[in-house]
Amino acid sequence: MRFDRFRAIVGSMFTPDGEGGIAERYEGIDVRLASPLVLAYIGDAYFHLFVRTRLLSFEQSQVHVLSDFAAQIVSAVWQAKAYHAIEERLTERERGIFRRGRNAKSHAPRRASVAEYHASTGFEALLGTLFLEKDTERLDEIAEWAFQAIAQGMMAEIAAKRGQRVKKGAAE
Template identity: 65%
Template sequence: MKFEMLQKLTAMMFEPDGAGGIRQRYDSVDVRTLSPLVAAYVGDAYFHLFVRGRLLSYEQNKVQVLNRFSAQIVSAVWQAKAYTAIEPMLTDEEKGIFRRGRNAHSHAPRAASVREYHMSTGFEALLGTLYLTKQFDRLEEVTEASFQAISMELMRLTDKDRK
């Protein structure tokens, strides 16, 4: 990012509060009025951190391996597979959050199909909404089930290739 763009963003986002600090624009976050893509933005960050922390149960020395493996797990392709696996455990409300995120207008990257990308956006919107509404026990349950589903599928594919 060029410095000029950083200056514009800083001026747009931050205002002095008159007491030497920065004035907050919002006192709280009403998830019901947020764009599903904003919830997905938060959910993406949460899932990245969750996966990185979870992978430390298996490897603690090889940063490049951890980075490559975590990038694979949090990819749109694998998040779409995770959602398919966990869908039966979700409430109707959670499925509705997923649908709103999936149907939000966004552009798919080249590394995933449009369907996978939209599903991953819905998955991330669900995680972001659970995080922003402070449903941390449910968030842990959903992310752990997702991690387990991805891990099991990766092992199944690896076993299949060995034979």
């Protein structure tokens, strides 16, 4: 997007409603018509909050540790691994939402491969869709599966560095 287009959008984002408030352009969102990247944007925010809250079950005083772990867990690399670990548990519709998000045109960050970044975008689009549809039970279930898969993977990496082995299911 060109900078002048960006400035025009930002400049017209909020407009007065004539009653002293702010006029809203949309009354909701049809997830079937929404950009997959917008869905991923919402899913990313949800997963960040889910992970940060979930980490409080393991640490409650060291903010630096919490922040570091959260950043690792929500990385494109770990989200891609998590998606592949839980893919079999998803419905065909959920896999379709993932594919739509994965195939959206975007740019990969430096710390992940293009495939990992696209997979994480698909995963986030799935979470964003469920969030906007207010399917909180399924949303929380999938997020917890992903969290468990990531925790298991992180434990295995730590153990491998120490020359140890982690029992399957230790994070569950």
